[in-house]
Amino acid sequence: MYRNFLLFLLCLISIQLFGQNTTSSKPRVLISTDIGGTDPDDNQSMAHLLMYSDLFDLEGLVSSPSYGSGNKEEILRMIDLYEKDLPLLQKHKTGFASPNYLRSITKQGRKGAAPFKGYISSTEGSDWIIKSAKKKDKRPLWVLVWGGLDDLAQALHDAPEIQKNIRVYWIGGPNKKWSANSYAYIAANFPDLWMIEVNSSYYGFFSNNQKPDVVKTTDYYQKNIEGAGHLGGDFKDYYGGEIKMGDTPSLLYLMNGNPDDPEGESWGGSFEKIRRSSRVIFERNTTIEDSMAFCTVVEYRFQGPEINVPADSAVFQMEVPYGDGKQVWPGFYLGDGIYSLRYAPKQAEVLKFIFTSKIDRFPTGEGQLVVTNLWPGKARPEDYFLGENWYSDSSKPEDFDGRLQGGNTIFKWRNDILNDWAIRWSWLK
Template identity: 60%
Template sequence: MKNSALLFLFLFTASLMLAQNKTAQKPRVLISTDIGGTDPDDNQSMAHLLMYSDRVTIAGLVSSPSYGEGSTQEIFRMIDLYEKDLPKLAKHSKDFAQPEYLRQRVKQGQKGTAPYKGYRTATEGSNWIIKCAGQKKEPLWVLVWGGLEDVAQALHDAPEIASKLKVYWIGGPNKKWSANAYAYIVANFPDLWFIEVNASYYGFFSDNTAIDTIRPTDYYNKHIKGAGHLGADFKNYYGGEIKMGDTPSLLYVLNGNPENPTTESWGGSFAPITHSPRKIYTAPTTVKDSIPFCGIMEFNLKGPEQTMEPGTVCFKMVVPYGKSQQVWPGYYMGNGQYQLRYIPKKAETLNYYFTSDIDALNGLKGSIVVTNKWPGDQLKTSYPLGKTWFTDKPEAQFYDGKLQGGKTIGKWRTAVMEDWAQRWAWLKE
């Protein structure tokens, strides 16, 4: 009985927060996604976004696959499914986005990671970010589900838009792939309004949250199965099991007070951060060295002078993972300087080695201990950040198991999924 009363109070509070946010002006959101790549949770999050398109103004849908083979084709395919389900959704609200309106706002961004300098050339996607940022007086919420390459490119090409952007980034593994773009942004735009979510988002699909009455494994059979074309398609991703690791970015603007990241919202609660950790190494590391997860490891190595153009990839860092391995590019910067950035995504003892046609670099090996608390102590080599940069709450009471800040999102999952279940029911009518 006590648990039932607590759950009622919890859901009642959540409904009040949602009602308050519904009275506010609809936020303008631009989604930067690597949908269609190696992680199908973006498809799940895209289905959720489209089914809540009456609650936001979608300014853009940018394909930004820093890793994998994502493209606009997959966004168009999801819109096609949504178009088939729209007649049923529209019975409940006249504000759902029209499919053709959405198609006109689908843009292709950069494919692949940024070079060492952090940007490459303008893309249709980066230009669209610039255009959307300058169109209205109200801010543009840039919800990044993949790499930061197009955001970095837009800021490089039009730095004046920085004051118009509010960025919520699902970092973690995406940060590993976007190390150079991220470093460019923190070095040149430390006063950007930015929520950097490196661990909290895991709380949305974690099995650790005790208060939760909905498990990701059974939600499909209870609520999604038989619910329209989007429901039929949902089964193709993780067999219908809920992951939706990018969805907290949308939840953040749907519920609560998004102008204040320190307050409660469906998309989490965050703490201000004064620095982004960076350690510079002039030689391979050992287990005596350590770095926080999601901190920047920057190698500045000396070697023979080369005639190649500065910025040329000339060596690689290889990180073994079980039977596979991941490879990261290193660059010749001129005057015998060789540089590479790597960002570890989790706590572990990381082993790596370098390969190169340059004998002085080839075969070098190293290890480093990655700790489980972000951002850790501020160092002289860390990037200083302004007053509007936020991240996962570091206090122990907000950890969901090993997930820093995970409870700030996981605690709302029942309310979120119950609300979504009502919309799936519309597609069964």
């Protein structure tokens, strides 16, 4: 009897002393993705995530298509494929996420970009971000954003106190174009957010040392993926099996390296602290004489006729030639005859565009911008001034991959990353 009492007492003491260490050492992760939209690289990155789900405590898969037709059904379809391959993965590793659990944390976020103010109304996805961020856990919630920032901006607006509980790794660049308004809202109102803003480094994962968005041609699919389960069969549908996976560096950052040290070495890149985010305001159209760094938030403000529409209504647009067609960005009426539009050019170029509107006497017309290649570029009084924990692409000359700022901090790890993944593909054959 006395012996049993001692054993009980020892167990009780152990729980009191060591109970605080029973929390998982895996990083807590929530993904915000525009999967199913215009860029199928999110499907490639989702396959990678699912095949490495044993390394993370996944807490959310949010569909956040600020542009295009993405939806949570595409996430669920990928989970169905994963479920079919899971028995083979489990022969080699334990701890893979349950398909039913993954379905339970898959949520629909904002469909379409936020208006000028950067937020509009809560979504299932933004509410889930809040719920996950408020969970009692000593570990931060890593919010990995593969698309626009609209759901994150909404969550921060609705529950600003979550800022202290989250860390964000955001694949910016083109996604900054599509969510310039939500980005502006976050940068202006949450400068102390712990943020890694990746505008160009991630290109190093698929670079061919030419211009961004050109996928490097390899035989990786034929050597490692072809014939590898249901996920492997599906992979062929994206870029014909060519590797892009522009969002995968967010996962790689948590897989290899010290995530508490953005300036250190990691598979997901090495970054530098920035204390300002570039912003420029024009109260006129721009010409070839105007220049700024890529990924600068360019804000146009026009004085025009007063009209009887609700503030933040989209009433004019900016049309940019793209391939054989054009891309269109909405401009908004702010009230009192003031109109405004934000645009964030994704790469160095001479940008040509035209403003159009059906409103009489609105100042339409063609314009140009010279976009330079070093972010965050020249300091301006209207920049967004940031706190101590905002990081972005390395500006060191040796870290450039060709013209890609910071690209070499990921490019140099590519063989190690793909060789490691090849092992997991082999499990599915």
